[in-house]
Amino acid sequence: MTTSRATLWILLVPGVGYLVLFFGLPLVLALLTSLGMGTIGTNDGFTLRHYAELFSDSVYRDGIRYSLYISVVPTLVSLAVALPLAVALQSTFPGKKLFLTLYKVPLVVPGIVAAFIVMILFDRGGEMSRLLKPLGLSLPKLVRDDWSLGVIIALAWKSIPFMTLIIGGALASIPVARSLGASRLTVFWQIELPLSLPGITAAVLLVFVGSTGAFAVPSLLGPIYPKPLSVWMYEAAYQKNDWGLATAMGIVMSAIACAVLLAYYRVTHGLRRATGGEVR
């Protein structure tokens, strides 16, 4: 009852074919354009000047640095919250079932709404500052501030459930080592943490790379300067019509994403082996 190659191809073509056509192909075209060999915009033959411009212009270098900043910091903040939360969710407590659904809500809230929320709560004159005023306290500047705190808050808020979900999954798949009088903390440090490390790494990688493409949140909440690379990319494409530069930026960010993808696969493959799951 083994399937023929032809049947296999027919089954795979709709899904995989679509992605090759609409994802793979544009990526290849973008690569070509970034190297000066595309069909829109600059096409005078192979050149690295777009990449050179990207890495030499201080504006863009600041953009790269800023993009990394708003990718790394929210990821770390999320981890700091998601890890204990994931651990807490391994225990049973009243109302757990409902909680398990509720905490995931930010997953389906668009970035813009998260930015909006931060705006109405944390901006100058926002609800938080109004609540604190009678107490004589005041909030630091959180929107359009130099440290992009508002951006970090919004991005972390969105990422925490996702990270918790993945880390929680990793923890849940570890067979319970309720052994021989070891305290809860010991069990965690010596058994659960090391075994779930691949899962934690996977979560961190995914959140990190997701944040690199943040556009709406930094645009709405971030400082006027520096702008993240994502915004520069949009402006290069649609305002300056400089597709060579825009695609160069896109390729650089895609390259980071692909590197993360490979690392993620390496790590989850190791996780499967570590927890005795089947390796397909």
Add this chain to the structure above:
Amino acid sequence: MADVQIVGLRKAFGPTVAVDDFTLSVADGEFVALLGPSGCGKTTVMRMISGITDADQGQVILSGQRIDALMPERRNIGLVFQSYALFPHMSVARNVAFGLRMRRWPAADIAAKVAQTLALVDLSGHADRLPRELSGGQQQRVALARAIAIEPPLLLLDEPLSNLDAKLREQLRDDLKALQRRLGITTIHVTHDQSEAMALADRVVVMNAGAIVEIGTPRDLYQTPRTRFSAEFLGHTNVIPARVQSGRMITDWGQFVGVAPTGAGTVQLSVRPEDLGLTAADQGAGEVTEVTFLGPEVEHRVTIGGLTLRSRSSGKDAVVHAKGTRVVLAFPSDLHLLAEWGGA
């Protein structure tokens, strides 16, 4: 006549040969067991017969017709799985009726057949239950009912009793045997449990590493196995090497009474523990090293001439020797020799 001829079945997965040149003839109404350790290829053979796995080579002929080129749904073979594989979203009755619905039987006939089959497996009151509401033993009986409802010429059972606990297993084993006798369906049963194979089968096919080792009736296989592998797989045995010298078989610690094969060289004797007797004797060559009470039997382990042998005796009047007792061994008068090439 639902006889089965299997000729030269072969299956390889990449470089690993799972089944090599499997040939077997099963008579109409016969119950054959494929017996062997995990990985011996018995399940692969079954899957090739049923069509789940394609054979690389070989033929399967059922009632004179070749079926190995047919799709599984055309082969009309009843299958019972170790996991039962009951359709979880269908009631017991609908599970049993499934094969009949696929054959487009009229509704009334289906209902009658389902009722009749459920009665055969003693589950008449459970027709509307869902599989998850049933116990393991009941689920297995539904699986059996579903397979026989289509009145197949051949029934294949893949370790159907393995998931059940010991007592239940014995009970279902007896029910299975009675059912098969009553319906007279040609049956091939795959198992790694030798007592199950011996209790159920008319003939047992012992397999190892993808090949058939021996075929025989349970009694013949047990009492006169040709190979060491079979001897050791079907229950315990004592394998004793002996030298042939001038018409006698001798060891360092004694001579055997009995006719030796002609020629010289070494032979291997196979003596079942229950056929090996012990008598306490101050000058005995053997020494009792361990005594274990097994319930129906007492087992003595004896060291003699560098070998460790087991002896079992049953009944409440069996003699129990203390550890360290020196003993002489008593062998049956018709000793069994293993065929020389069969050495494990």
Add this chain to the structure above:
Amino acid sequence: MKGRFLSIGLYASLALTLLAPMLVAALWSLVDPKGGWFAPDIVPRAISLHHWRAIGLDRSLLNSIGLSVFISLSVTALSGLLALPTAYALAKIPFRAKRAIEMFILAPLIVPGLIVGIGIGYLFFRVGLAFSVPGVILAQTIGTLPFMIRILSATLEAIPADLIHAARSLGASPLQVGLHIVAPLAWPGFIAGGMLTFVSSFEEFEKTFIVGAPQVETLTVKLWAVLGGKVMIFPNAAVVTFIVLVPTVVIFFLAERAMRNDGALAAGMGKL
């Protein structure tokens, strides 16, 4: 006892991080246009349903709602149709390139939506699909298809192979197996996958923005327009926020119900 403390702590945090913001947003949507809501008022002085009632009169908002629903339904249908055969192959057929294909399918989920949008927007210029509804549908599907494939294949994988073999041995052709065995058992997972895809499309922004804006104005694009404009109109933004969030969260809840545990969800979104 400890369980109760944990419960209280967790729910309190939830109230602070989820409920409170929504409450404030709700208040913004209920602000009476005549009074407005200015600092230092913690609560607006006067509330009215004015902004909510105005939805019915706001042509462009109604358009956005209709557009968002239409696009999301189309994306769900398209993703489902394209994903099913591929998911079946991945779930049931062993083949050598499987790992590579799985990685490739994961890629559109990992590459940020913005970059996918730029890449595809560029292509759509050439073929005249830019700023069009079909263009947006095609662009969003790039992001939802991998998810659908993963969730469908996880659902199909959960169906034990023995069931299919049993059905075949009883005389069922592959089509009948699909009809009588696979479909009924996979149905809940498929529905859940469809709902989550709908939600994912409904709240999608980056790709829609790059490919469609400003002509194609879904609810999220509209929100961007409201918030990014010269004058930020919070009450309007609040209203649009709820129009986006309420159906999204409701459907999400229903989808969660349909899926027994996080297993399939984690499988779809970042399988371990």
